[in-house]
Amino acid sequence: MMIIAKDLTKRYGKATALNRVSFTIELGEAVALWGSNGAGKTTTLRCLLGVQGFEGELTVNGIDVRRQGKAARTAIGYVPQEAIFYDMTVLETMRFYARLKQVSASRINDLLQQMQIDIHSHKRVSALSGGMKQRLALAVALLADPPILVLDEPTASLDVKAQRDFIHTIQSLNYAGKTVVFSSHRMDEVMALASRVLVLADGALTLECPPYELAEKLGLHRWLRVYVSAPHRENTLRVLEEQGFVYTPNGRSVYVQIGKGGKLAPLHSLQMASIPVEDFDLIDGDLNQGESHD
């Protein structure tokens, strides 16, 4: 087990921020912490980092966080919602954190290339865009090649393209074996990244489930938006109806609700009915509340 939390409790005076939260996270997992503001997501991350006291037991990579906070942090690369860097260039920042983490500076160029910010290495950090600053934070987090990445709402302050690029990078790191723990408000982010979701409410762990199950419980479904030409529109709706899909026509496209692993099912049905699909994309969320594209 990479992370073991047992009866994790954190109190601020009379207020209980975390109440006997227990969970385990295995090597290579990507786990999302989901919950509203004040649910305990960030408090849990702070406990993992060992930057605050808590009751209960918590081990990270076999290290007792409460007794060896610094050692636990060597196993973790941390990316906050918005990293605040000192007034230095990108390269100086990387060198500073490499020395702070007592690791060789030999990885710096590779990491800057990997994060696609190597061409900005002589710029001051303050001149970078939000997306580039987050990629720099990720590069800093990866300096010591830690087995665990902890991310606190990492894409909250990014635009759509930067969000997509950042999530893609985290996905690659997870596929390469990094254990990823992140907090998020965004269902598309959770769906794209997490293999499991820990749902927190009022400091308690209320649910542990796969992301699609959480989406269903929240009434947030994943939709396939299918584009068909006007002559095939009526036939498309008939086929979807016959096959039992939940769908909503929308202009020259049709939204089709999909479940676990069901992205291909509507496309397959339309193909069998010889209906040419011009294009499609995936959408997460409640169609009545707005949408987020994948």
Add this chain to the structure above:
Amino acid sequence: MALSEKELRDALRNRWFIVFTIAFAGLALALSALMQPGGSQFQVASYSRTTASLINLVLLFVPLIGLTLGAANLAGDRETGALAYLLAQPVTRVEVLLGKYLGMASALLATLTLGFGLAGLALALQGGINDAGGYLLTVVLAYLLALAMLSFGFLMSVLAQKTAAALGGALFLWLLLVFLGDLGIMGTAVITQMPIGSVFLIAAINPLQMFKIASILTIQANLEVLGPAGLYASNQFGNALLPLLLAGLLLWIVVPLLSALVLFARQEKLTLKGSLK
């Protein structure tokens, strides 16, 4: 070490610090030049006058810069959110505070070395240094005072959540130590007809007074210049006075710094902006 180097580099880029360095070095150089009468028979007196003037310069400038730089340091990082991000790295709170302190201390001592170095060089070139050992001891005392003030500044920085509050506290302490302390003791002594020994002991608690008395001892054998309190101290403590004052200044470095370390190590409330919430 990485943090100390960063703090040193930051201090050397800090406009406020650069102004202080130039002002201190310029004034120290000007004082050493102005106090030279030219005739060799006056050299001993001019050396003492230069050192005495430098002591007054140190008493005014060093506490101000030491306190304010220290106070703005941690509190500033806390306010921007940089501290929270720093503490999420594999470093301990003690390492962070000590690293910052050492970096700022290096910058401060470099400034003093520059000022005293230029003044000493000017004196030496004119053949005005008749007691290099005493001059160096004054420099060491100025170092100790600077470190003590920096320790106080860091303590303010740990205690205050906002930079403005930390700086306000630092400026109040500066006023208290430089002006109000003396006036308060004098007033109290007159009103209560306090014994001279008590007046001396209360005054000597102030690290600035410790520096002043010790520095005077480096340029003359007794403390007549300080009046009855000085005579009392000379008679009461004799040769032990200088070591006692040195030990007192060391205590003023160690006690506030240790207090800051203990308090900071126990603090959990990080600034929320931009990082850990």
